[in-house]
Amino acid sequence: MPKTNALLPVLTALLLLTACGAPGSGTGVTAPRVDGVLITSVTLPSAMPTPGSDGLGVVHADPLPADGSGISAAYEVTNNGTEALAYTILFDFTTEAGEVMANTRETVRSVAPGATVRGTVRLKASTPGSSRVTRVKVSRVTTVPAAEAPSASGECPPSGIRITADDGDAAMGLRVVGLHLENCGKRDYALDGYPLLELLDQKKVAVQGVHIVEGSGGISTGTGFDEPARPLVLKPGESALSGLMWRNTTESGDAVNVPYVRVRAVQGADPVTVTPHLDLGTTGRLAVRAWTRPSK
Incomplete structure (x- = not known):
């Protein structure tokens, strides 16, 4: 019985861990809008509990995916201008300390004046052994008139x-x-x-x-x-x-x-x-x- 009582803090900690959201958790975001782009939520994979093999029923946390799978951020783009714009957004995936582990570029081809377009950016495979990503931020936003934006691959503009x-x-x-x-x-x-x-x-x-x-x-x-x-x-x-x-x-x-x-x-x-x-x-x-x- 004393041995079981000694395990209570461990079990409590693991229950708190899994209560944060498995298999993933949406995180509230307070970062300001950057040139019309706002990250509305970040989803991170949570450690998943598995039964122990020590006969005591202890729950062990499996390691988080090493390839970055499951890490994503929902974002929205709002055009407060007077003409349709194409947005190119560079997202940084960082550690808790702010170290950039990877970045991803997303293009939103045409956002009408006054309109809001929503999307999701996902982390591609990260470098093995790199620190854990816990945050996503907007690093840079560039906008061009939609009529002058480079065409997407597979599309041909009217000019040919x-x-x-x-x-x-x-x-x-x-x-x-x-x-x-x-x-x-x-x-x-x-x-x-x-x-x-x-x-x-x-x-x-x-x-x-x-x-x-x-x-x-x-x-x-x-x-x-x-x-x-x-x-x-x-x-x-x-x-x-x-x-x-x-x-x-x-x-x-x-x-x-x-x-x-x-x-x-x-x-x-x-x-x-x-x-x-x-x-x-x-x-x-x-x-x-x-x-x-x-x-x-």
Whole structure:
């Protein structure tokens, strides 16, 4: 009997643990709305009780899933503006101490003025041995007019041309972001030269003081940026590649950050706004590569 009494604190603790919600628990959220995005609840897997094998009926807690399965957050996006917007949201999955274990990017394609759209973001497999995720937060929100947002994979805009930007590459302060163009329409599409760019700040206002140079502009060699522009005709289903290159060197003066780049494939084409988040430092230069066929 004394042995049974000694187990009561253990049993009580485990009952409290499972009362928190098994197999998962919704957590109240008090974080403020970030640029129209609010996390409304977070669901975390709870330790599940299993009967013990020691003959005493002690309940043991099974380990939490190591791959992050079951961790999710419900969110809502509210557009308080006057035009339909596309939202790209970066969610951070963190420990109780705030250490970021993983992040996930979600895109909400079109939210009408005054409307609220709801969704759920889930943690993908986490690194084995990493600390336990207990929180989800909105790390960054970018918005572009829905009419200028890059089309989703498998969709073709009325222009028949799909333009997207990749995640880029960075090494020793050199940054390169690829611009990808696909002729998803039914007619040939002619290119000759360089994409036309507008650099926009956080308020979608044109950034001043940055010189856009055709070719490498001496920023770096051996990158393909100095290949001459040649006329291209893309048949339906064919693609072309361009790119942006810069260094994030920061010396005297104020560093320049460009979250948005409005791209036109050729003069007069419909614009597409991509969000490469250019950290130009104080260099004042951005190189652009001529349209070319991707290497095979």
